[in-house]
Amino acid sequence: MEYHHKVQYYETDKMGITHHANYVHWMEEARIAFLDELGYGYDALEAMGIGSPVMSVDCRYKAPTTFPDDVTVTVWVERSNGVRLRLGYEMKKADGTTVCQAHSEHCFVSPEGKLLRLQNACPGLCGALAALVEPR
Amino acid sequence: MEYHHKVQYYETDKMGITHHANYVHWMEEARIAFLDELGYGYDALEAMGIGSPVMSVDCRYKAPTTFPDDVTVTVWVERSNGVRLRLGYEMKKADGTTVCQAHSEHCFVSPEGKLLRLQNACPGLCGALAALVEPR
C-alpha cells in the first residue's frame, strides 16, 4: 500500500528540515490508510471494541525532507500472529530517494485494556493480515 | 498567575522561530497551571464529570520567540459567569518583551456534552473564578 503525505510547514524545524518526530505521525497515517484499504477502518475497529496500541517504533532517517516535499510511504506486514502485529514502512521522496525506514509493533486490546487475540476479536482482519505477511 | 515555558526545538519551524500554533498549546499549559493553583486541577474536574472545552481562541503575535527562549505566560480571568469563562494571557520573553497577547473562552460540559452551570456543578470553582475577574 502506498500512502502520500505532503510535508507541512508546521512539520519543519529551525534546522530547515522536517522534525524527526513527524515521521512517527506519518507511520500512523499510512497504517490507518492501510487498514482502511483492507476494509477495517481504525474507527470501525474501535467501534467493535478493538484498540491497537503501539508497542514499539523504530525509524532510521536516511535523508532529510522539508516543506513542501511529497513523501510516499509504503507499508507492509512483517509479522502477524493475531497477538502481535509488526509493520514495515519505507518512505521516499518524489525523486525516489529513501528518506526513512521504519517499523512499528502493535497488540490488540479491549476498551478495558485486556489483551485480545485477533483470531477471536476480528477473524476477518486476522486472516487478511496473515495473508499479507511479507518479511523484507 | 505566572507560568513558565521553555521553547523547545521541536516547536520551531524553518523560519527559525516558534511556530505560531504552539502558543495555543502554551495557553492550555498556563490555564491548567492556573486551575491547579486555584485548587481545581483539570484532571480533578474531569473526574467530577466536568469538561471545559475551548469555544474560541485569539492570539496577537507581537514579537517572535525561538529555541531556547524562556516565555512567561500571565493568565487572568476576563469574565466568568458560571456558564462562560473568558481568560486573558500575556506572554513575555526573559527581557520583558511582550511576544503574544491572547484570549480563550470556555464553557462547562458533562461527559455527555450537556452544558453545565458551574454554580451547580462546582460552586467552589465558580466562586474562585468570580472573585478573580479582572478585565484588562
Added chain:
Amino acid sequence: MEYHHKVQYYETDKMGITHHANYVHWMEEARIAFLDELGYGYDALEAMGIGSPVMSVDCRYKAPTTFPDDVTVTVWVERSNGVRLRLGYEMKKADGTTVCQAHSEHCFVSPEGKLLRLQNACPGLCGALAALVEPR
C-alpha cells in the same frame, strides 16, 4: 478555494475530539494550498526572499470534529493592501455542519525581517490578492 483535511488520530485528545490547536495547523495548510492555486507557492515566495509571518489568528469553535472526519476548509481574502493580508476561513464537516470560523493576519518580510510592500516585492501576488478581496 476549498481545501480538504482528514482528521488524524494523533490530532485528537483525551476528550475524544480534535484538539483545538490543530485547527491553526489546518488554516496554514489551506492558506498554502490557496497560494499554490494562485500560482505563488509558499516555497517559491521564500525562494524570492519573501516570508509571510502570522500576525494574529482567531478561531471560533462551533462544533467538535474527531478522527476520521473529513473537514473542508474554505479560504478567502478579507483584506489585502500589500502590507497586511487578512484571510477568512470556514471549516465544515462532511454533513455540512460548520465546525470552525477563523481568521489570520499576515505581513510580508525579507529574510532579514524587514517589512516588505508586496506591490514592490511581488506585484503579481499583490494584484491577485487584491482582485480576490471579498469581505464576509
Added chain:
Amino acid sequence: MEYHHKVQYYETDKMGITHHANYVHWMEEARIAFLDELGYGYDALEAMGIGSPVMSVDCRYKAPTTFPDDVTVTVWVERSNGVRLRLGYEMKKADGTTVCQAHSEHCFVSPEGKLLRLQNACPGLCGALAALVEPR
C-alpha cells in the same frame, strides 16, 4: 541526568493516553537538558556551526502515561566516538513504573550539512561525552 516532563493535555489522544509520538519529543527535551548540563547548550553548538541531526530513534512502550503524569527521563551515553553518538533513555512515572525505553543516534554536521568529527569541531564536548560512555 534526570529530566522531568509533565504530560500535557494536548499530548493525549482519544485512547485517553499520551500519543506515542510525543515520547520522541521528550527524548529531545531530555537530550537538550543533558547537553546543557554538560555545558554545551544546543543553541551554543548551533552558534559554533555544529548541528546534530537525528539518525535513528527507537522506542519500546512498556506502560501508558496520560495527563497530568510526571515523567522522569534518564539519559545516558551508550556510545560516542566523535562521529556518531548513541544515547539511551529510560522514562518512568512517579510510581517508578518504566513507561518507555528508547535510544537515539546522532551525527554532527556543519551548517552546509558536511559531516564533522567532534574531536576537531568541539574537542571539549567530544571528551565530555567519551568520559560518560556507559552501555546498559
